[in-house]
Amino acid sequence: MTQPFMKPAPKNPVLRTPQLNLPPSARGRVALGLTAAAAEGRFALQVCAECGAVQYPPREACHRCLSPDLPWQPLDGAGELLASTTLAHSNDLYFRERLPWRLGMVRLDAGPSVMVHLHGDAAAQQALPCRVQVQARLDRSGLAVLVACPEKGTPNMADDPLLREMASDPRYRKVLVTDGKSAVGQAVVHALVRAGADLVWVGHAEPWKQLPGPAGSGSAGSGPAGSGLAGLAALPQVSLVPLDVTDERSVSTLAGRIGGKVDIVVNTAELHRGFGIAARRGTDVAKAEMEVNYFGLLRLAQCFGPALKGRAADGATHATAWVNLLSVYALANFPAHGTFSASKAAALSLAQCLRAEMQPAGIRVVNVFPGPIDDEWNQNLPPPKLAPAALASAIVQALRDGVEDIYPGDVAQEWRQRWRHDPKVLERELAAGGL
Ligand SMILES: [Zn+2]
DSSP: OOOOOOOOOOOOTTSOOOOOOOOOOOOOTTTHHHHHHHTTTOOEEEEOTTTOOEESSOOSSOTTTOOSOOOEEEOOOEEEEEEEEEEOOOSSHHHHTTOSEEEEEEEETTSOEEEEEEOTTTTSSSOSSEEEEEEEEEOTTSOEEEEEEESSOOTTGGGSHHHHHHSOOOTTOEEEESOOSSHHHHHHHHHHHHTTOSEEEEEESOTTOOOSSSTTTTSTTOSOTTOSHHHHHTSTTEEEEEOOTTOHHHHHHHHHHHTTTOSEEEEOOOOOOOOOSTTSOSSHHHHHHHIIIIIHHHHHHHHHHHHHHHTTTSSTTOOOEEEEEOOGGGTSOOGGGHHHHHHHHHHHHHHHHHHHHHGGGTOEEEEEOOOSBSSGGGTTSOSOOBOHHHHHHHHHHHHHHTOSEEOOSHHHHHHHHHHHHOHHHHHHHHHTTOO
């Protein structure tokens, strides 16, 4: 049985911080389809459009009929573990540091047999063959690998070292939430504290202006009762820190103070105004949105990124993840919120750059694409709207699942499907006033 993960003892500051060795990351172009699905938490394999044969490993042409038409389709990963073995030696540095390592061979109900990493509780006591559930998970290199878990959940299943390594569970970790004044920021802080975060630094841009509740309080769907910055500050795990993401000095000062201790950054700072182009003269509002949504992310990434990268192998609660609060409007411009959409599209592009730069250090960049949030800036939009608490729960779950991109809420899910189907059709629908 998996032992519950206990809070590690404080580290000896004199000892050298270990460097991270990454697992093997060479993949062909076709095989990246597995990673694309795993990045959103799905298990998908190629299924031949001609004859229906399920393919593994990923390939260019069907193994049965040679058809090149092999779309990726979500599948259930249930199967039978046929054999298992335990590695006691490896020439690969990553595995060498983590021996012994269990591997297995699973015959999927969908057809193919696959090599998997084995969860500690999978077939620990049962005779083979036995039922398992195969998942595609992102490893520290950010690439999909197959993991077989017990068919039924076991106590402390997520605490297995194999799964912990591939996820970014906030438990016992130190987290920076960049803006605690918004309803979303406060909901995120509460969710992180509930998830067992050791310490949550909460940024607030104007420390002299203490608001009693969330910014623009009174809006529907704001944070939990009794929240607000004062409510947050009363929590023993929470520490308020001055942070203005539009001010480089403010960001670098805070990074100098706490940058070497942060394990997870959750960038909730955003500025949202509901204007298109013609509705407002001048560029002041658009510039202000860019200052927070785009340049704010850039400043944070420059100041906090290197420190995170340096601590990617620092003990059991090493630096692990960077979360960006983007918007589904980043995929296609929503003209009623045109300049906001443009700033989020810029932030998405930058977040992709950040992900590419953080990947060699094993730090996961998680992009969050919510639909309209239930706040004052989306007051005129019809429901369904995403409650800040639901968004916060989705963020914590994404960290626990080790995924890269999430689309919380019904609207975001639907946009994602429409965008995937045809971005041009979505653009025209939005231009015609559809949501
Ligand atoms: Zn075929």
